[in-house]
Structure formats: C-alpha cells, structure tokens
Amino acid sequence: MFASFHAIVPMLCVTAAGFAAMVAEAFREKGEPMPIGPLGVVGLIGAAVSTALLWDRHATSFGVVTADNFGLFVTAILIVVGLLSLAISAPTVEREGLPRGEYYALMLFSLAGMMLMATATDLLVIFLALEVLSLAIYVLTGIRRDSQMGAEGAFKYFLLGGFSSAFFLYGIAFVYGLTGSTHLDRVGTLMAAQATSSGPLQILAVGLLLVGFAFKVSAVPFHMWTPDAYEAAPPAVTGFMSTGVKAAAFAAFVRVFLSALEPLIGGWSEIVWVLAAATMILGTVVGVAQTSIKRMLAYSSVAHGGYLLLALVSGNDTAKGAVLFYLLVYAVTNLGAFGIISVLETRDQANDRVTDYAGLWSTHPTLALMMTFFLLSLGGFPPMAGFIAKWYVFAAAIHAGYVWLAIIGVLTSVVSVFFYLRVIVMMYMSAPDADTRTTLPAVPQLAGAAIVISALIILYLGVLPTRVLEWAAASVSGII
Amino acid sequence: MGSEALLFWVFGLVTVVASLLVIAQRNPVYSVLLLIASFAGLSGLYVLLDAPFTAVTQIVVYAGAILVLFLFVVMLLNAPHEDTEEDIARLKTINAATARLRSGPLLFGALLAIVFVVELLWALRRITSAGRFDPDAADAVSSVSAIGRVLFTEYQFAFEVTSVLIIVAMVGAVVLARREPAGKKS
Amino acid sequence: MGLQAYLVLSAVVFCLGLFGVITRRNTIGILLGVELMLNAVNINLVAFGRFRGDLAGLVFPVFAIAITVAEAALGLAIVILLFRVRRTVMADHLDLLRG
Numbered sequence: 001m002f003a004s005f006h007a008i009v010p011m012l013c014v015t016a017a018g019f020a021a022m023v024a025e026a027f028r029e030k031g032e033p034m035p036i037g038p039l040g041v042v043g044l045i046g047a048a049v050s051t052a053l054l055w056d057r058h059a060t061s062f063g064v065v066t067a068d069n070f071g072l073f074v075t076a077i078l079i080v081v082g083l084l085s086l087a088i089s090a091p092t093v094e095r096e097g098l099p100r101g102e103y104y105a106l107m108l109f110s111l112a113g114m115m116l117m118a119t120a121t122d123l124l125v126i127f128l129a130l131e132v133l134s135l136a137i138y139v140l141t142g143i144r145r146d147s148q149m150g151a152e153g154a155f156k157y158f159l160l161g162g163f164s165s166a167f168f169l170y171g172i173a174f175v176y177g178l179t180g181s182t183h184l185d186r187v188g189t190l191m192a193a194q195a196t197s198s199g200p201l202q203i204l205a206v207g208l209l210l211v212g213f214a215f216k217v218s219a220v221p222f223h224m225w226t227p228d229a230y231e232a233a234p235p236a237v238t239g240f241m242s243t244g245v246k247a248a249a250f251a252a253f254v255r256v257f258l259s260a261l262e263p264l265i266g267g268w269s270e271i272v273w274v275l276a277a278a279t280m281i282l283g284t285v286v287g288v289a290q291t292s293i294k295r296m297l298a299y300s301s302v303a304h305g306g307y308l309l310l311a312l313v314s315g316n317d318t319a320k321g322a323v324l325f326y327l328l329v330y331a332v333t334n335l336g337a338f339g340i341i342s343v344l345e346t347r348d349q350a351n352d353r354v355t356d357y358a359g360l361w362s363t364h365p366t367l368a369l370m371m372t373f374f375l376l377s378l379g380g381f382p383p384m385a386g387f388i389a390k391w392y393v394f395a396a397a398i399h400a401g402y403v404w405l406a407i408i409g410v411l412t413s414v415v416s417v418f419f420y421l422r423v424i425v426m427m428y429m430s431a432p433d434a435d436t437r438t439t440l441p442a443v444p445q446l447a448g449a450a451i452v453i454s455a456l457i458i459l460y461l462g463v464l465p466t467r468v469l470e471w472a473a474a475s476v477s478g479i480i
Numbered sequence: 481m482g483s484e485a486l487l488f489w490v491f492g493l494v495t496v497v498a499s500l501l502v503i504a505q506r507n508p509v510y511s512v513l514l515l516i517a518s519f520a521g522l523s524g525l526y527v528l529l530d531a532p533f534t535a536v537t538q539i540v541v542y543a544g545a546i547l548v549l550f551l552f553v554v555m556l557l558n559a560p561h562e563d564t565e566e567d568i569a570r571l572k573t574i575n576a577a578t579a580r581l582r583s584g585p586l587l588f589g590a591l592l593a594i595v596f597v598v599e600l601l602w603a604l605r606r607i608t609s610a611g612r613f614d615p616d617a618a619d620a621v622s623s624v625s626a627i628g629r630v631l632f633t634e635y636q637f638a639f640e641v642t643s644v645l646i647i648v649a650m651v652g653a654v655v656l657a658r659r660e661p662a663g664k665k666s
Numbered sequence: 667m668g669l670q671a672y673l674v675l676s677a678v679v680f681c682l683g684l685f686g687v688i689t690r691r692n693t694i695g696i697l698l699g700v701e702l703m704l705n706a707v708n709i710n711l712v713a714f715g716r717f718r719g720d721l722a723g724l725v726f727p728v729f730a731i732a733i734t735v736a737e738a739a740l741g742l743a744i745v746i747l748l749f750r751v752r753r754t755v756m757a758d759h760l761d762l763l764r765g
Binding site: 488492495496499500502503508511512515518519522525526529530531533534537538541542545546549550553554556557590592593596597600601604626627630631635638642645646648649650652653654656657 | 670671672673674675677678679680681682683684685686688689690692694695697698699701702705708709712713715716721722724725727728729731732733735736737738739740742743744745746747749755
C-alpha cells in the first residue's frame, strides 16, 4: 500500500525536517544549544537518497505527483540549493540573532514546496506548491524584523507575489473551463484536440498563465520589485530564493508549457520570444549601472532568467536538457557568490557596494579567488561551468531556428562580462580602504567550506561536464 | 425577465458596485466593510449557480474571519485616510508636481485595467462551446456530501498540502508580527 | 443567465481589483485589491463547474479560498511589521529601495 507514497518521499523527508526544526525550537531551553540546521541536513540527505532510489522508476503518487527523471533532476538541484543555503545561513542566523527554528523550518518548507512544484502534474497542486514556497519566502525576506529595508522588501515581494498568484489562478480557471480538467496530461490531449481552431479563450488562458509564470521567474516587464526584494533580504536568503525559486518555477514552466500547452505553441512562442529578448537586454543594461553588488547580482539573475526563457522558447529536447544543466550551474554559482556576500556582511554594515570589495585580494585572498570564479562563471567565461551552460542554451536556440535570439543572448553575455569584470578589477587592482581592513569579519568555517565546494563544483562542471549533461539530456524524455 | 435573471442582476450589481467603492473609498474602514458587501453579492451568485457550499464558505471565512482581521489591523494601526490634511497641504504647496505624481499611476492603472477589460470582453464574447446550463445537473454539483467525498479522495493530497500551506502562513505571520521579546533569546 | 454573463462579471471584478492594486496608496487598500482579484476568479471556477456539471469546479474554490485567506493573513502580518519599523502604511513612502 505504500507504493502510492513513493513519489513524494523526497519532499516528505524535507517537510518532516521542517517540522522537526519547529519542534526542536519549541522544546529548547533558553540558551540551550540545539543543532537545528543539521536537522535540515538530515532531511535533505534523506531526500537525496530517495531521489537516487527513485531514478528511472517513474513513480506516481495520488495521480498528481510524478517522480519522472525531469522532476527528480530538479529535485536534486533543489537538494544542492538546500544544503548550500543551510551552510551559508548559519553565520547569518548567529550574527543577526534571527529566530532559529522558524528560519530553518520556513526554509525547509519552502524547499518542499519547490520540490512539489517541480514534480506536480496537476495545475491545482502546482498552484498550492507555488503558494507554499512563496509564502515561506515572503517571510524569510522580512525576517530581519528590525530592518526597515527588510520590511519594505517583504511587502513589495508579497504584493508582487499576490498579484501574480491572481493571474496564475485566473489562467488555471480558464484552462479548466476549456478542458474540464486541471490534470496536465488531460489538458494536453484536450488542448491538442482544440488546437486546430484555437480561439481567443485559449490565448487568454495561455496568456494569463504566462503572466503568472513571468512574475515568478522575474521576466521583464514583470521584474519590477525583484531587485528590491533581493537587496532587502539577508544575502543567504537572497541566494536561496534567487536559485531555488528559479529552479522550481522553470521546472513547472517547462512542464506546463512544453507538454500540456505544447499544442498551442504557435500562440505563445512569439510572446515568450519577446519576453526573453527584453529580459536579457534589460537585465544586462540595468545591471551595468548598479553600484551595489547585491543589486548587480539581482539584475544578473533577471538576465539569467532571460537565457532560460530563450531555452524554453526553443522547445526541443536539447533545450529542455539545457534548461536543467543551466539551472544546476546557475544555482551553484549564485549561491557561492551570495555566500561570499553573506560572510563579508557584518552586524552594522552590509558591505555590499562594489567599492567595499576593493583590495579583497590582499585581505581575503581565497575569498577573492572564489568570487572571481563565480563571477566568471556568471559571465560565461571558459573554463567555468557557466560557459558550457550558455553554450548549450544558445546551441539549442540556433538548432530551433531562433538565430536572432541567440545573437541577442551572446551580445548581452558579452556586455554582462563588463560588470562582472569591474568587480574583479576592483578586488585585485585597487588598494583597500584603510578602514575596510579592520571591519571585514573572519570567515566562518561552515560557510567557507560551502563556498569552496561550490567553486569546485563549477570547475568540475566546466571542465568535465559530459556526465552531468548526459544525465540532464536523459531526464527530459517523456515529461509529464 | 425571469426571477433568476433578475436575481443575477441584483447580486451582480451589488458585487460590482461594492467592489468599485472598495477601490474608490479612501477610508480603509469603509473599504473593508464594502468588501464584505461585495463578497455577500458573490455568495448570492454562488447560490444561483447551485453552489450553496461555496456560498456558505465564502461568507463564513470572509465575513467571519478575514475581514474581522482586516478591521482589527486597520484599527490597530490607526491607518489614516488617504488624502489627510498633511497630504492636502502638500498638494497645495507643490500642486502641479504632486498632481502629476499622483495621476501617473492612476492613469497607468486605468489604462491597464481598461485594456484588460476590453481584451477579456472580446475573448469572452466569442465563447460558444463551453457547456450549457443543465438544470438536471444541479443535484450532481450542489450536494455537500459529494464535495466532501471528492475532497477526501481525489483531492486528498492537495488537502494535505493545504495544511502545510496554512502552517507556513501561521508560523510566518507569528514570526513577523510578534513583538520583539524583552531581552533577545540567546 | 448564460455562462458569458458570469465570466464577464468575474472579469469586471478582477479588473477592479487590478486597478485598485495599482492606484491605492494605502497598503491595506492594496491588500483589499488583491483579495478582490483572487475572489473574482472563484466565480469563474464555480460557473465553469456548474455549466459543465462537473464537481471539480466546486472543489477548486475551497482550495482557492484557503490559499487566499492564508495569503491575506500573512499580508496583514507584513503590514504590521512595516508599520512597526517604518511608522507608515502608505505605499508611496516606501522608497528605501529604488524599485
């Protein structure tokens, strides 16, 4: 009888860890040290083991969750995101005196929601998962309760999220009205039957879902407040949300649009084309003008969403594999970069201006080196993993005949290198401010280890990507 | 005009007018109260659609819980009216600039909403085949026991996910809104 | 009344909510706009379900209401937090971050 539970075991492990964190906090004596973060690690290891066991099994639970290889690959990415986020969160939680149990519990619940979103095959469940992960992240954004910016960022992010939820729900309502079902494979068959005479109602349904997803992956012009939320949240949370939300949202995006709504591709590919182009261009151009590293990385994250949209619009199997590989590389790289921002932050100072990084090479040589790796990977420099990831995305686009979009992608990548290089030059060439030398804190071991591991992963994926690329390519067949 | 059509117009009008006033009203307390009126209209429409369960849920959950919560927060924060004396004074001093500032989002919002309405109407006008109103189907969809059965069989997993969602919202609301305890926990 | 009538009504309420979210300055007013948008969708769902004679359209709003309520509660918590640290509930006073 337990066979019907198989597909949800990974997210069950993570949810259980979240509850364990809450209970542990509740029964903690005042001042008693309690390893709450490690509880999350235990849950994530359980999720990793079950993901490995489920591989190639194609388990289905309750008819609404399917652990196909596509979903499991994204689950694996999310486990990596979770482990790295927990590691880089520890020093922040200590330093800021954040409510420990709640912080980790919310992070784990959010991860469980992301995993569910990546594996759900019913629009209602996808929507529920989206809400679970969003609500937890709104709270994490504002978790520094004495921070004015945190509260403002949380409010703006909440508003944007509520807005996009409404559009998404409206889209689901029309899909239901058209097909009488919210289950993706039934929607797919019925849409295929109607595709020959696709009327305005189909376009409306697709358009509304598209707006909902575009908000979630912060595509231009729906990116308005993403940089604000990214700047306001503690850097560890920003790292978590910029990577985890993207992975989960793109997984669902691919599942909904490239399987269930594939029959209507003529109706939406042009819109996504425009979104992708605008997102790449605006993310890059505005990113150049930023003086805060966090905001720069926020716009860079917008631009990376554009590259992923480029893969989405290409729509072939190469592109789906490229999305998976890209999400993995982007997650590790970005978490590493935000890990560094997070350890350089002190209680009173964010230390996130580009000028704060002047002379980092002479004060923290290892950190400077790691940051160089991450920035080069984000910019798509060989031999970093970012290069391979972009290469495959552009190759898929050209293969699908979207040459112009690929050209825009390459050009914006080149421009984006400029703002990554600016930071690198600052780190190596400029002398440190007299006072930064003393204010920069010592690096906590755990977070340091996470940063080094991230750097090793992107080097490995950059030099020997074949095995993981093959996994990614193998896991896209038979999505739904 | 049948009595059903008449009721549709009454409830529909209540909903739309109340919603309009929710948006137009500058005093948050009135806005909240008007929202209750709007949702009461919605409930009437649900009854017309043979969905008494949805209608009751709407009233119980919204009027009973959420709008009371809204009112509570409005009172707690003593949220001021928009266009307070301070605002009006500011309007007088930098009249033109402020007016332009205020009318910017207003125009944009109006434009966006109008474009959206036109698009929606255009799309909705062409519906031909989305099913017809079958009076005999009323029994099939309006039975509370049928809804309950489906909720705990077909939608069992979604139901459990909802429980996690509510826990997240609860923990989150407590974390954000509670007062800092005197002397932080170490 | 036909299905169209219900769908048009829902569209109008949705757009009113949208308009409210964009134009209101009071954060609580903005939350009310979001509530309107989310509830407008429920009419759509119930009407589709009724006209198809399909139960799913009536179960869906139960979830939609639960989600909306969870979201509203959290939204109000954020407004309280905002008021505590910023002493304002006006959206256009929120300019620390250069959105």
